Amino acid sequence: SRALSAIDQTRFVPAGGQNRLRAMIEQRPDWVLSRQRAWGVPICVFADAEGNVLQDEKVNARILEAFEKEGADAWFAEGAKERFLGADHDGERWQMVRDILDVWFDSGSTHTFTLEDRPDLKWPADVYLEGSDQHRGWFHSSLLESCATRGRAPYNAVVTHGFTMAEDGRKMSKSLGNTVTPQDVMKESGADILRLWVMSTDYAEDQRLGKTIIQTNIDAYRKIRNTVRWMLGTLAHDHGDEIAYADLPELEKLMLHRLAELDQLVRKAYDEFDFKRIVRALSDFANVELSAFYFDIRKDTLYCDAPSSLKRRSALFVIRKLFDCLVLWFAPMMPFTTEEAWLSRDPKAESVHLEQFPTVSADWSNEAVAEKWKGVRAVRRAVTGALEIERKEKRIGSSLEAAPVVHVADAELLKALDGLDFAEICITSDIQVVAGDGPSEAFRLDDGTKVAVEPKLAEGKKCARSWKITKDVGSDPDYPDVSARDAQALRELAQAAG
Known part of the structure; x- marks a missing residue:
């Protein structure tokens, strides 16, 4: 009941892990901790023929000291019985238990000798993270051991993930030649590519990994890095x-x-x-x-x-x-x-x-601005669509060669554009926004936006600095090849340079 209560107090991601672990705990039999094996972590107790266990702090202290210096093999060393019992107990009565602990008890105890023995960590753990098979394994054994010795789960949250499969969904196998090792991915592409793949997967399910998927993540990474x-x-x-x-x-x-x-x-x-x-x-x-x-x-x-x-x-x-x-x-x-x-x-x-x-x-946070710019961007998409056709037909080389006329029949969209430098927003040298439906031959998007665009060429000279085509290029005699805006900027830069 203590373990079931601890499950209710633990956060599970995905949430279905809680029911899975609960069902296993509810249906499990008693946990027999001893195993009869030739190797393992020994159960370090002495018992007599009637099953009584020796309880002596001095004996326990000698065992602990030996384990800290020599490891668990000290229990199996020659003369261990006499060494630990000392002169206070009858060696004929008290026999060493030769059973070992279930290895799952070993794993279930990891929380205490990692978290409790290090001053830079805390107990309980914030998260236990492992594969979904560990509801029957590590999550399970840790829960039982901790509830028995500490009264609660050793974790605040349990996060589980699926298994990594080959790109075609099959299990990875050396015989099939479809294995992908983390070391190879890191060597060829870097650790951040591998991490980005992990972070972009739906890890609650089985994940797929292969050359095409890695390349997709490389492309995504490059875009982020370039930004x-x-x-x-x-x-x-x-x-x-x-x-x-x-x-x-x-x-x-x-x-x-x-x-x-x-x-x-x-x-x-x-x-x-x-x-x-x-x-x-x-x-x-x-x-x-x-x-x-x-x-x-x-x-x-x-x-x-x-x-x-x-x-x-x-x-x-x-x-x-x-x-x-x-x-x-x-x-x-x-x-x-x-x-x-x-x-x-x-x-x-x-x-x-x-x-x-x-x-x-x-x-x-400014919802009014966000709502307004939804309209601005809707009109901009129409302009961009019209200019893309002009580029494709080679009537312009870049958007700065254009000065389109934009007809807006939607009053709200027209209001959204009021006061904005829409040529700057559309990256054109000039633009004219007028109310109305516009001519039938004008460009329109198929999304129902009441915007029509007439592509026209910008008039004037090309600024050598900004590449905008304007009528004020050469208006400043000191800077005859640039627009008035750019001339002012160049003058300020020259003054700053002394």
């Missing part, structure tokens, strides 16, 4: 400016809102051992929302705006926050990559693994 590397390069220009939230552009507020959402997801998923959810959420965020959206839009600002530009300083401030969050959130999963990135950012830091998860301000 982090781009942020590192960008932050080389960061001077640590703190920008008040109220002064941030809306796009930066949107990114901080997403960090606030992800912070809740990541913390909850780590607490629930739901690593797959974290990998998916952070990978999608890095690839879709950062690399293909936010970074793409802000590259012009970061590369071409003057150092004093509020927009540029705001972008650097937010990228600093993005870097800290992503690296710290990924650190338990990819320890080597995140350590490299963290120390590259701050060589004086001791280790990323001595840091806590970042503090994300509750003020960053």
